[in-house]
Each structure stands twice: as structure tokens, then as C-alpha cells.
Amino acid sequence: MIDDLACLMYLLAHDDAADGPYDRSRTQLLVRAAALIDLALRGRLGEAGGTVTVSGKQPTGDLVLDGVLRDAAGGHGWKHLVRRHRKRTLTEVEDRLAAAGLLTVKAPRTRLGTRRLTVTDRAVPAVLRARVSTALHGDDPVTEIPAADAALLALAAAGGIHSVVSRQDHKTFRARIDACTGQLGALAPGLEKAVRALPTTMIAAQGGMGGS
Secondary structure, X not given: OOOOHHHHHHHHHEEHHHOEEOOHHHHHHHHHHHHHHHHHHOOOEEEEOOEEEEOOOOOOOOHHHHHHHHHHOOOOOHHHHHHOOHHHHHHHHHHHHHHOOOEEEEOOOOOOOOOEXXXXXXXXXXXXXXHHHHHHHOOOOHXXXXXXXXXXXXXXXXXXOOOOOOHHHHHHOHHHHHHHHHHHHHXXXXXXXXXXXXXXXXXXXXXXXXXX
């Protein structure tokens, strides 16, 4: 089972009816943010004076994460790295899931359309949604929620994935979502800020701003 956060985030964001992500431009940013969180959890990314720092030179062995790790070597901020090369990262995530047999890929219906992607086993995203639902609705203190699940919850809420965090959930469990997002600050204060800023970043991206 693939367990890197970028791929898990993609599966959470997948919409069967749309033959792909619920919103492609938003998902690009979510998988980039998930990859950055994953690398921070692995101890490969940190922060110094608001700038992202890289630890170690060895590759992770994951094509997606290694690409993001190379992007981070330029001494940028977290928000910049969330936006940078996000289209490439999304395509790499889709290719990795397809290679693992978790996605089937079909050609676009029209010349200007996007390729159609179908999850081969719907039980996989269902299990992920159950994990995030447990993090959201459970009684365990936020500090005891697995870091990956807390991060996925924070991202799903920030990205407006209503199949994972409904509008009502967002209102009812606002404090719990906020606390899960706050956990990212222990990894890097700027990373937490970048995730909290995702709704604004998504609006800017859909308006044609914020890199490619």
C-alpha cells in the first residue's frame, strides 16, 4: 500500500463522477502541501528564519518526494514551494498511483480535455476517509492522532473537500481542525501558515496567479 501523503491526499480528493480530482487546480496545491508535510515528518525539511532548509543529500526513493526535495533546495519559503511546479507534482502522483495499479488512465474525451482517471479499488479511498473521519470525530486528544491523519484532515478542510469534511463538520469541529493544523507548527511555523493560507492561495491560483 502506498503511504506517502501526496498519494493519500490525491486519493482523498478523487471524485469518481469527475473521472479525476474533485477540483484539479485545488488538488495540485493539496498534493504539493502534502508532499512538503511528508518530507518534514521524515526530517528532510526544516525551517530557518522562515526559509525552508533541506537535511541530507540521499534520495528518498520516491519520485514525487525527490522532485519536491530538489525544488526545496533553492532556499524558498513554504508558500512558494506549495505553488511551485504543482502541475508536475500532480501528474507524477497520478502516474505513481497508476503504476501501482490504484488508478486506470484513459485518454481525454476532447483534444483540450484532461485524461480520465478512475480509482481501481474504491475501498482504498473509503478506508482513508474513515481514517480522517476518526481523526475528526474521535474522542482522542489531537496530540494522540497519528501525524499523517491529522495532516490529511487539516488539508482536506483547507481544500474544501466536502466529501471528507462537510460544511457542517467544518463548523461543528472547527476547534479540532484548527488544533490538527496547529500540529504542523511543531514541524515548521511557516508550514502551518502555508496550510492555513491554502484557501487564499487556491483563489489566487484559479485566477491564474502563483506559479505553475
